[in-house]
Amino acid sequence: MTTVTLLITDVAYGGRGVARLENGKVCFVPGVLTGETVRAGVLRERDGFAEARLLEIVTPSPARIAPACPLAYSCSSSLSCPGCTYQHVDYAEEVRIKQHQLVSLLTRQAGIDAAVPQPPVPAPLPLGYRNKLSLHAQKDGKETRLGYFAEDNQTVLDVPACPLADPALNRCLTELRNDVSVRHGLRDGMTLTFRHTEREAAVWWRGEPRANETWLVENTLLGPLSVPRGSFFQVNPPVAGLLLSQIMESLQACAPRTVVDLFCGVGLFSLAAAKAGVPETIGIDVDGPGIVAAEFNARKLNLSGIRWEAAPAQKALAKLGPKLEAGDTALIVDPPRNGLGRALVQEILNHPPRHLYYISCAPDTMVRDLAWLREGGYLTERTQLFDMFPRTAHFESLTVLHR
Ligand SMILES: C[S@@+](CC[C@H](N)C(=O)[O-])C[C@H]1O[C@@H](n2cnc3c(N)ncnc32)[C@H](O)[C@@H]1O
Numbered sequence: 001m002t003t004v005t006l007l008i009t010d011v012a013y014g015g016r017g018v019a020r021l022e023n024g025k026v027c028f029v030p031g032v033l034t035g036e037t038v039r040a041g042v043l044r045e046r047d048g049f050a051e052a053r054l055l056e057i058v059t060p061s062p063a064r065i066a067p068a069c070p071l072a073y074s075c076s077s078s079l080s081c082p083g084c085t086y087q088h089v090d091y092a093e094e095v096r097i098k099q100h101q102l103v104s105l106l107t108r109q110a111g112i113d114a115a116v117p118q119p120p121v122p123a124p125l126p127l128g129y130r131n132k133l134s135l136h137a138q139k140d141g142k143e144t145r146l147g148y149f150a151e152d153n154q155t156v157l158d159v160p161a162c163p164l165a166d167p168a169l170n171r172c173l174t175e176l177r178n179d180v181s182v183r184h185g186l187r188d189g190m191t192l193t194f195r196h197t198e199r200e201a202a203v204w205w206r207g208e209p210r211a212n213e214t215w216l217v218e219n220t221l222l223g224p225l226s227v228p229r230g231s232f233f234q235v236n237p238p239v240a241g242l243l244l245s246q247i248m249e250s251l252q253a254c255a256p257r258t259v260v261d262l263f264c265g266v267g268l269f270s271l272a273a274a275k276a277g278v279p280e281t282i283g284i285d286v287d288g289p290g291i292v293a294a295e296f297n298a299r300k301l302n303l304s305g306i307r308w309e310a311a312p313a314q315k316a317l318a319k320l321g322p323k324l325e326a327g328d329t330a331l332i333v334d335p336p337r338n339g340l341g342r343a344l345v346q347e348i349l350n351h352p353p354r355h356l357y358y359i360s361c362a363p364d365t366m367v368r369d370l371a372w373l374r375e376g377g378y379l380t381e382r383t384q385l386f387d388m389f390p391r392t393a394h395f396e397s398l399t400v401l402h403r
Contacts, residue, residue: 001041003055008032013101013364015085015393025050031073031088033061034097063093068127068163068391071148079150081157084164085393091126095387098395102385103361108369112380120385121246124238129390130164131196131218132235133173139188146177146186164391169194172202187209195229205229215293221245222271225297231290232265239388239396244272246384246398247332247357251276254355256330260284260320262313263334267294267306269359274303282304285317317347324348330355339365342372349376356401361388363397370399378403 002272006019006027017032021042029040037059040052054075057064067087073080086094088110099120106112123129138145138156149158149365159175161170172194176182185206186192194204199217209229214234216227221241227336234240251259251273258280270283271294283306285291291310309316313335317324324331331353332339339362340348348356349372356378360366370380378401388396 001043001053002040003039004052005058006038006040006052008036008038010034011101013105015391021050023099027052029054030085031075032057033063033089035059036061036064037120051132059159061093063090065090066089071157071159072150079152079155081148081159083148083162084391086391091122091390094126095120095122095385097332098387099385102363102383102395102397105367106370106380106383109269110367110380111374112367112370112383116380118382118384119243120387121239123236123387123390126390127163128167129236129238130162130169131166131237133162133165133169133194135159135173135192135194137186137188137190137192138159139186144183144186144188145331146192146293160339165194166196166202168196168202169227176204190198193229197227199224203373207288211289212322219306220268222268222275223301225266225271225302227266228289228293231287231293234268234388236388236390239386240268241394243359243386243388243398244268246386247359248272248276250324250357250400251278251330254328254330256328256355258282258315258327258329259325259332260329260353262317264290264294264308264332265299265334266290267308269334269357270294271297271301271303271306272307274298274306276303278330279305282309282312282320283307284313286310286312295330314344314347317344320351322351323331324351324353328355329353330357332357334359335365337362337365337380340369343395345369345372345376348373352376352378352403354403356403358399358401359396361394361396363395366397366399370401373401379403 008017010018016028027051031054039056042052069082072087145156145158147157218225259278261283262269264283264285270281273281287311379398383399386396
């Protein structure tokens with residue numbers, strides 16, 4: 001391993017610092033900050049770039065802080081937890097870094113005007129915010145570790161507590177770890193899921209949740225929402241609330257006749273549209289139990305004018321056809337990390353709705369899709385970062401487009 005001294009000039013999306021080797025090649029180093037001088041060991045050189053590990057911080061940034069977790073990446077860690085990328089950064093600086101990444105992705109990769117990004121929305125709680133943990137059991141001789149996969153993707157790191165998790169989940173984890181019968185019941189490869197809601201406090205289960213398991217109830221600004229244990233719900237409820245308010249405000253101003261909420265989960269944004277006075281809403285998700293809960297949620301909240309469909313996004317959009325572009329329809333999309341993809345963007349462009357709200361948890365796939373939507377005639381009005389996942393490399397954003 002060659003040792004080099006590097007000046008860090010940027011922190012790229014994903015959290016690795018950017019520097020240049022003497023031969024001019026870009027070199028990525030984790031655990032560093034812009035302006036720092038570091039000693040690093042070059043691990044591999046590829047055609048276009050090199051990757052190094054951090055050995056020593058020679059000149060630290062004023063924004064550097066001590067990590068809240070002993071498993072976070074550092075000069076001395078042999079295996080670290082890859083979940084947290086920004087444990088070594090003051091939180092205000094983390095938000096600045098993420099905003100810089102979003103602006104750079106939007107302008108460079110989607111050709112979007114620099115006036116589009118709005119000021120970022122930081123999380124009220126940079127730690128202790130997650131309402132869900134998934135931990136893996138791994139047997140190693142007589143020892144059983146329970147925790148997250150390390151950066152090698154093979155070794156499970158024992159996690160006594162996760163600083164990102166709601167404190168109630170960490171208390172539940174401690175009790176469980178101290179319970180000999182539970183510990184003896186852990187099998188190699190088993191996954192344990194922990195969920196927190198204000199109503200239920202902390203619950204946990206092994207493997208997949210049973211189909212007949214009681215639903216969880218999440219308090220939201222729309223009222224209580226029922227969520228089947230295997231269905232998606234936003235992991236950071238305070239930030240989800242801020243995002244929801246922003247969407248409702250925007251829908252009230254835009255006043256579409258119809259909202260199509262693609263990837264609706266248990267109905268969060270469909271219900272918000274109905275509450276914001278939209279006369280007709282269609283909520284679509286491939287998750288059947290999620291759609292059953294969405295219907296139940298609408299009835300419980302006494303919200304009408306919503307039709308639900310359990311179907312894959314592509315098929316459901318194709319079925320909607322010309323209805324999607326009729327009048328002043330707004331399409332809300334909140335896809336998983338892989339984004340919409342070419343085929344779904346094409347399906348949208350076949351019958352383009354006048355307004356499009358793109359909620360994304362992965363800005364790299366989002367800017368790819370936005371570039372296609374721009375070619376298809378959409379103008380981006382605004383993009384705003386919501387820091388749904390503090391201390392990690394990820395962030396949420398809401399982009400509003402029209403045509
Ligand atoms: C990021 S979540 C959004 C959920 C919802 N908007 C919310 O805020 O609670 C993504 C959702 O996409 C759904 N999904 C994944 N692939 C899908 C597909 N091909 N077609 C329709 N829905 C899909 C998942 O079931 C999940 O509910």
